[in-house]
Amino acid sequence: AQSVTQLGSHVSVSEGALVLLRCNYSSSVPPYLFWYVQYPNQGLQLLLKYTSAATLVKGINGFEAEFKKSETSFHLTKPSAHMSDAAEYFCAVSDQNDKLIFGTGTRLQVFP
C-alpha cells in the first residue's frame, strides 16, 4: 500500500530564505506524487506533480520538487520565501485505484 510521510508539522522561515518541506513516500509500484497547498479557509490547490517524466518538477509560485528514487523522497523547495507562501502544504501519492493518499501536512510560516 502507498503512503507518504511529511517530516515536520511546522516549518518557519524568514522572508527571502530557502523553503524546504520534506516528503518521503512508500510505494510498491512506480508512484505518482503530488504537492498541494491549502490557504486558510480554502480548498487544496495543486502546486506540482511527478508522473515519471523529469525527476525535477517545477510548479507554480516558484516551487519545485525533486523525485529521488534512491531516497524515496519528493521534497518541496523554493529558493526565496514570500509572505504569501504561508499556508499548509500536503504531499500525496496516487495508488493503483487512482486514489490520492495524503500526508499529514506541514504548516509553513514566513516571518518578515
Place this chain on the structure above:
Amino acid sequence: DTAVSQTPKYLVTQMGNDKSIKCEQNLGHDTMYWYKQDSKKFLKIMFSYNNKELIINETVPNRFSPKSPDKAHLNLHINSLELGDSAVYFCASSQEGQLQYSPLHFGNGTRLTVT
C-alpha cells in the same frame, strides 16, 4: 467561474440531526470525491463516484450516504450526526483514472460543527 462549488460553507447543527452538503463541478470531469479533513488537518478519502457509480467507499459509517444525480453533482447526506463528525468536508473532481494527467480539483470546503 468556480470549478468545484460546495454549499453550505458553514454548517452548525445539533447531535442527532440529519444534514446534507451539496457539490457541483463544471469541469466536465467524470469522477467526484468526498474527503474529510479532521481538526489536525489530516485528509482522508470517504467516497468517489465515477459517472454516477460508486467506485470507492472507505470504511465510513453508513450514516454517511453519497448521492450522485448526475456526473456533475455529488451530494453528501449525513444521518444522526455525532460530535465526531465535526470536520471540514471537501468535494473534489478529476478525470477518471487519470490523476497523473488530471489532478484533483477541490472545492473550498464545508465546515461542519456538531454541538
